[in-house]
Amino acid sequence: MKINFKILILVLIFNNAVFPQVNLTSSNLPIFVINTHGQNIPDEPKITVDLGIIYNGEGVRNNITDPFNHYNGKIQIEIRGSSSQLYPKKSYAVQTVDAFGISMNTSLLELPKENDWVFYGPYADKSLIRNIVSYKLFNEMGHYASRSKLFELVINGEYKGVYVLLEKIKRDKNRVDIAKLTPQDIEGDELTGGYIVKIDKVNGTETEGWYSDFPPYTDAWQKILYQYHYPDEDEITLEQKNYIIxxxxxxxxxxxxxTFNEPFGGYYDLIGLDSFADVFLITELSRNVDGYRLSAFMHKDKNSNGGKLKCGPIWDYNFTFGNADYYSAWSTSGWHLYTEFRDDPFQIPFWWKKLMMDKIFTNRIARRWADLRQNIFSNQHILGMTDSLSSLLAESQVRNFNKWKILGTYVWPNYFIGNTFELEINYLKSWVNYRLNWLDSIIPKDFSYVNWKDNDEFIINIEPNSSVDILVSDFYKETVNVDHFTVVVNNPEITASFINNAIHIESGNAGEFGIKLVGWKGNEKRELSQTYKVLVGISDVDDGKVPIDFSLSQNYPNPFNPSTTISFTIPSSTEYYSVLQNVTLKVYDILGREVATLVDENKPAGVYNVKCIMNNVNSAIYFYTLKAGSFFQTKKMMLIK
Structure with a gap:
C-alpha cells in the first residue's frame, strides 16, 4: 500500500485532533461497553479488560442504562491493523476469556461460538459498510467470509462510534472449515491438511513465512512473501512447513x-478452480486496490477431504467500490489485475495473470458471471443490501460523525468526499451501477457449460490388452454451447480415440489410469472434466479393488518439467506377496547415483500414483526403479527445463 508523506501528515493531524464527546443514551444497535480500569489499550500485547454488551434482541431498543444482558465478563484486547492504526478511530483484536484469562468460546450477537474476534472501526470508509457488503456477497457465493454485526462502542465512558463485529480468520468448523492440524500430524494423510496461508504485510514482530521462487513479473525487484496463518509460526512443525511450502x-x-494448462500435469488437479474464479470476480467487482496482493488468503484441507488448494477467504475490503485515490481504484472501468504499480513493494503473484491466459479459466469466469448476475450480483440485490444497511445506520451514523467530524473532509485514501452520509451512500451505489455495466460489457457472453457426471459414479472397468467403446454422452448430463469433445489419457498404458459418437479405449498392462474429456467451442478449449478412472485388470478383493499383477507404468507426462506422475501396482496374491517386506521407488541419474527416494515403506495391495517433483536438478535422462519383494523393474524418463 502506498502512503506519501503529505498524506501521513494529514492523518497524524487528525490523530492528534481533539474530537468532541457524544452522549449515547440509547440505540437501535447493540451497545458494547469496555472498562479498561485505567489501562491504555496497546498495539500489543493484549491487556485484560471488562466487556459488557447490551443487546435486547433484533428490533428492540437498547439503553445505556440497561443491564449487560448479552455478555458480562473478561476479554483481552489490543489495537489491530497496519495503516489503519494511523487513524484516531482504532480497530481492535479481541479474545473472550474466562475469569482466569483462559480463552473461552462464546457467541457474540448470535454469531457461532468462538473466542477470537475483531472490533472493526470504519473510518476512511465513510459509508461504514464496504467490508460488510463484500463479505456478505462472498458468503452468498458459497464461500466462507466473516459474518458481521453492527454495534456502537463505549470505552471508559467515552463514545467511540459505530463498529462492526467480525470473526477473525481461523480454522474452525464455523469459519474456515478444514481439518485440525496438530504438532503430531507429520506424516501420511494427516500431514496434508489443513493449512491457511496468506500474502500480506509484515506487522509488528517478523511474521514467519517464505519467499516465492518466482518473480511477480520479469526482472522484478520484489518477491512474494507467503506467511503461515494456520498453524501459526509458534505451532507449525518443520515437517508441516516443508509440506505447505x-x-x-x-x-x-x-x-x-x-504446459501449465495441460489436462494432465497442468494446474487443474492442484487448485479448486471455482474458488479462484470467485475471488477474481469479487476482487474485480469491488476493484479492491489491495486485491490479490494483500490480505490474500488461501487454504488447503487434507487430501482425504479433497486436498486441493483453494482461494479465500477474503479480508480487508474497506478500500473498495471507489474508495481509494491511487492505482486507478476509483475508476469503474478497467481490470485491477492489470493495473501497473511496479514501484510498490507489494505485488500480485504472477500466476493470476497466467490463469487469465487459460481459456478454461476465463470460460469459467464468464459463465459464473452470467449466473451471479441473475441474483447475487444483480443491481437490485447489491443496492438493496446497501439500502438496508444504510437504513439500519440512519440513527447511529449521526452520532458516529458527530464524534468523528470527517464528512466533507479528505481522509486517506478517499477519492470521493461527500458532505453527508447520504451522499457517501449514493456515491457507493452509483459506483456499483457503473462498475456492473462495465463488467457486463467486457466479460464474454459467449460461454460454454458442461454438467459432467461425477467421477465417483462413473468408473470404467476393462481387462488388460482389450478394448471398450463408451458413448460420449455417458460422461455428461447437459451441455451448452459445446460443439465437440476430445479425450486425453494420463498414461500410455491406455489409448483413447473417437469412433463416431463413442470413445474407444484400448488397454495394456493392469493398473489404475485416468481419462479426461475436453469440451470445445470452435478452436477454443472451454470445459474440462474431472478424471474418470479406468481400472485395468483390477478385481474385487475383500470389497476393495486391487490389481492382480505387479506393474510399473511409464511416467506421465514424459518429457516433463518439473513434475510427473509414476504409477505402480501391488497385487493381492502372487508368488511375490508372501515375501514382500518393503516397497521402494527410487530415481537415479545416468551414472547410477540416487537422486530421490519417492517411496520406501511397507505397502498393502493396491494401485499407487506417486508425484515426482525435480526442481533442483538439471535437464537429463533419469531412471526410476520399483522394488517389491523379488519384483524389480526400471523405466526411463526425461526432464527438460
Whole structure:
C-alpha cells in the first residue's frame, strides 16, 4: 500500500485532533461497553479488560442504562491493523476469556461460538459498510467470509462510534472449515491438511513465512512473501512447513511452465478452480486496490477431504467500490489485475495473470458471471443490501460523525468526499451501477457449460490388452454451447480415440489410469472434466479393488518439467506377496547415483500414483526403479527445463 508523506501528515493531524464527546443514551444497535480500569489499550500485547454488551434482541431498543444482558465478563484486547492504526478511530483484536484469562468460546450477537474476534472501526470508509457488503456477497457465493454485526462502542465512558463485529480468520468448523492440524500430524494423510496461508504485510514482530521462487513479473525487484496463518509460526512443525511450502511451490512451478494448462500435469488437479474464479470476480467487482496482493488468503484441507488448494477467504475490503485515490481504484472501468504499480513493494503473484491466459479459466469466469448476475450480483440485490444497511445506520451514523467530524473532509485514501452520509451512500451505489455495466460489457457472453457426471459414479472397468467403446454422452448430463469433445489419457498404458459418437479405449498392462474429456467451442478449449478412472485388470478383493499383477507404468507426462506422475501396482496374491517386506521407488541419474527416494515403506495391495517433483536438478535422462519383494523393474524418463 502506498502512503506519501503529505498524506501521513494529514492523518497524524487528525490523530492528534481533539474530537468532541457524544452522549449515547440509547440505540437501535447493540451497545458494547469496555472498562479498561485505567489501562491504555496497546498495539500489543493484549491487556485484560471488562466487556459488557447490551443487546435486547433484533428490533428492540437498547439503553445505556440497561443491564449487560448479552455478555458480562473478561476479554483481552489490543489495537489491530497496519495503516489503519494511523487513524484516531482504532480497530481492535479481541479474545473472550474466562475469569482466569483462559480463552473461552462464546457467541457474540448470535454469531457461532468462538473466542477470537475483531472490533472493526470504519473510518476512511465513510459509508461504514464496504467490508460488510463484500463479505456478505462472498458468503452468498458459497464461500466462507466473516459474518458481521453492527454495534456502537463505549470505552471508559467515552463514545467511540459505530463498529462492526467480525470473526477473525481461523480454522474452525464455523469459519474456515478444514481439518485440525496438530504438532503430531507429520506424516501420511494427516500431514496434508489443513493449512491457511496468506500474502500480506509484515506487522509488528517478523511474521514467519517464505519467499516465492518466482518473480511477480520479469526482472522484478520484489518477491512474494507467503506467511503461515494456520498453524501459526509458534505451532507449525518443520515437517508441516516443508509440506505447505512444497505444495505452493508445486502449484507455482506448474503455473510457470509452458504446459501449465495441460489436462494432465497442468494446474487443474492442484487448485479448486471455482474458488479462484470467485475471488477474481469479487476482487474485480469491488476493484479492491489491495486485491490479490494483500490480505490474500488461501487454504488447503487434507487430501482425504479433497486436498486441493483453494482461494479465500477474503479480508480487508474497506478500500473498495471507489474508495481509494491511487492505482486507478476509483475508476469503474478497467481490470485491477492489470493495473501497473511496479514501484510498490507489494505485488500480485504472477500466476493470476497466467490463469487469465487459460481459456478454461476465463470460460469459467464468464459463465459464473452470467449466473451471479441473475441474483447475487444483480443491481437490485447489491443496492438493496446497501439500502438496508444504510437504513439500519440512519440513527447511529449521526452520532458516529458527530464524534468523528470527517464528512466533507479528505481522509486517506478517499477519492470521493461527500458532505453527508447520504451522499457517501449514493456515491457507493452509483459506483456499483457503473462498475456492473462495465463488467457486463467486457466479460464474454459467449460461454460454454458442461454438467459432467461425477467421477465417483462413473468408473470404467476393462481387462488388460482389450478394448471398450463408451458413448460420449455417458460422461455428461447437459451441455451448452459445446460443439465437440476430445479425450486425453494420463498414461500410455491406455489409448483413447473417437469412433463416431463413442470413445474407444484400448488397454495394456493392469493398473489404475485416468481419462479426461475436453469440451470445445470452435478452436477454443472451454470445459474440462474431472478424471474418470479406468481400472485395468483390477478385481474385487475383500470389497476393495486391487490389481492382480505387479506393474510399473511409464511416467506421465514424459518429457516433463518439473513434475510427473509414476504409477505402480501391488497385487493381492502372487508368488511375490508372501515375501514382500518393503516397497521402494527410487530415481537415479545416468551414472547410477540416487537422486530421490519417492517411496520406501511397507505397502498393502493396491494401485499407487506417486508425484515426482525435480526442481533442483538439471535437464537429463533419469531412471526410476520399483522394488517389491523379488519384483524389480526400471523405466526411463526425461526432464527438460
Amino acid at each position: 512444497n505444495k505452493i511451490n508445486e502449484f507455482e512451478s506448474v503455473m510457470y511452465s509452458p
